[in-house]
Amino acid sequence: xxxxxxxxxxxxxxxxxxxxxxxxxxxASAADPVVADPNAKVNxxxxxxxxxxxxxxxxxxxxxxxxxxxxxxxxxxKVELIQESDDSVKGKTKALVASNSLPDVYFTWTGSWxxxxxxxxxxxxxxxxxxxxTEWGKTLATAAVSAFQYNGKLYGIPLYLDAKFMGYNKDLxxxxxxxxxxxxxxxxxxxxxxxxxxxxxxxxxxKEGWPGVHYAGQLLAYNVPxxxxxxxxxxxxxxxxxxxxxxxxxxxxxxxxxxxxxxGTNGSSYASALQQFSSGKSAMYYxxxxxxxxxxxxxxxxxxxxxFFKLPVPKDAKxxxxxxxxxxEGYMINSASENIPLAIDFMRFATSAENGKVLSAPPYGQxxxxxxxxxxxTMNPAVVEGLKAIANSSYLMPWLDTANPPRVAAAWLSGLQxxxxxxxxxxxxxxxxxEAAASSK
Numbered sequence: 001x002x003x004x005x006x007x008x009x010x011x012x013x014x015x016x017x018x019x020x021x022x023x024x025x026x027x028a029s030a031a032d033p034v035v036a037d038p039n040a041k042v043n044x045x046x047x048x049x050x051x052x053x054x055x056x057x058x059x060x061x062x063x064x065x066x067x068x069x070x071x072x073x074x075x076x077x078k079v080e081l082i083q084e085s086d087d088s089v090k091g092k093t094k095a096l097v098a099s100n101s102l103p104d105v106y107f108t109w110t111g112s113w114x115x116x117x118x119x120x121x122x123x124x125x126x127x128x129x130x131x132x133x134t135e136w137g138k139t140l141a142t143a144a145v146s147a148f149q150y151n152g153k154l155y156g157i158p159l160y161l162d163a164k165f166m167g168y169n170k171d172l173x174x175x176x177x178x179x180x181x182x183x184x185x186x187x188x189x190x191x192x193x194x195x196x197x198x199x200x201x202x203x204x205x206x207k208e209g210w211p212g213v214h215y216a217g218q219l220l221a222y223n224v225p226x227x228x229x230x231x232x233x234x235x236x237x238x239x240x241x242x243x244x245x246x247x248x249x250x251x252x253x254x255x256x257x258x259x260x261x262x263x264g265t266n267g268s269s270y271a272s273a274l275q276q277f278s279s280g281k282s283a284m285y286y287x288x289x290x291x292x293x294x295x296x297x298x299x300x301x302x303x304x305x306x307x308f309f310k311l312p313v314p315k316d317a318k319x320x321x322x323x324x325x326x327x328x329e330g331y332m333i334n335s336a337s338e339n340i341p342l343a344i345d346f347m348r349f350a351t352s353a354e355n356g357k358v359l360s361a362p363p364y365g366q367x368x369x370x371x372x373x374x375x376x377x378t379m380n381p382a383v384v385e386g387l388k389a390i391a392n393s394s395y396l397m398p399w400l401d402t403a404n405p406p407r408v409a410a411a412w413l414s415g416l417q418x419x420x421x422x423x424x425x426x427x428x429x430x431x432x433x434x435e436a437a438a439s440s441k
Contacts, residue, residue: 034335035125042341045076049103055083058294062364066350087208102334104343110147110327111403117332118150124333127154136348144328144369156330157347158369162288163326163390164214165308167295172199172283184314191259194283203282204260205273206420209413213400218311219248221323221397233403238437249426251314256420266421289386293365322394328369411436
């Protein structure tokens with residue numbers, strides 16, 4: 001990527017992030033927090049608007065069908081969907097916040113991203129209707145619900161569970177004489193053998209910036225103690241001085257140089273990397289469990305040839321070797337909604353066990369956060385095994401670009417792109433992160 005292109009993209013991202021912060025906080029002062037009333041009567045009339053992250057062709061029919069079924073049950077209700085993709089939902093959300101026009105229900109990540117809505121008094125306190133002792137709360141995975149906890153209150157409705165794994169092509173591994181790597185060093189050795197066999201070891205598209213953040217996040221979980229990470233997520237206590245940060249970025253750069261197309265990845269999209277993997281042109285692809293079905297739905301890679309493993313642990317790791325990067329993803333209710341009970345009722349319907357089983361099965365493959373919301377008989381076996389791996393993990397490392405405050409998140413995104421492109425060292429990236437953290441205090 002050319003330097004002037006990289007800098008202009010970074011500057012634009014920083015401005016958008018700043019707009020989100022200003023827009024979210026400015027709404028807070030005038031109004032008292034809005035708390036859901038568990039006894040409120042639902043008025044089944046009018047429109048409920050919903051911003052989703054299911055804009056991709058494979059995923060968009062889910063909410064379309066849920067909306068259709070809900071409208072059948074309640075003929076006086078119209079569900080208005082705004083369907084965005086993983087790449088576009090951030091920009092759309094920031095624009096809606098800036099114009100004070102968030103829909104009744106909107107997608108959110110956990111961490112600092114979700115906290116912005118809470119600090120800005122834009123999210124309904126759902127504790128009375130979704131807490132662990134409530135009827136609805138008992139139908140949802142407790143850990144998934146608690147991931148949306150801020151100041152001891154619950155604000156998010158988890159829809160599905162997610163985590164990051166290295167998917168691999170078993171056939172290409174066998175042809176190259178490569179076994180599933182058990183350590184980070186094994187992974188680098190496998191890359192050398194795969195490259196010698198004539199295939200790209202790992203397809204990696206980092207045009208959007210966040211794919212690199214995912215690699216770094218998992219390595220940080222291995223190399224930096226959990227308590228230190230969580231202290232550094234908070235501007236008031238952030239230091240980013242642990243040596244595990246530089247060690248993680250050094251390992252990430254080594255993986256980029258030895259296993260991928262190198263600096264060219266900053267010009268390739270995440271979607272193109274998935275296509276390269278599913279068409280059999282690369283042996284590995286670092287993906288979310290929610291993408292397991294997408295990797296094999298089309299192309300040369302068959303389901304029986306798909307395997308996966310956690311990104312292997314580096315030697316001398318001083319963090320949590322049983323951690324995995326991932327988080328539930330879900331929805332919040334707009335505190336300015338004119339029909340909060342209806343918005344809550346729609347999401348209660350969307351997260352029912354019946355809809356959870358639809359969501360978890362092909363072609364969607366999004367593991368539901370609803371208890372009993374999936375059937376192993378109808379799911380991709382790899383997804384079932386991935387859910388077991390998530391359940392056995394000691395800590396879910398949140399996405400760096402949502403766990404950190406916006407300025408720090410922007411610094412991670414731009415810094416890691418610069419590291420991949422070779423214009424910054426690991427030490428220089430961490431200096432940028434420290435500066436961003438200091439300006440966020």
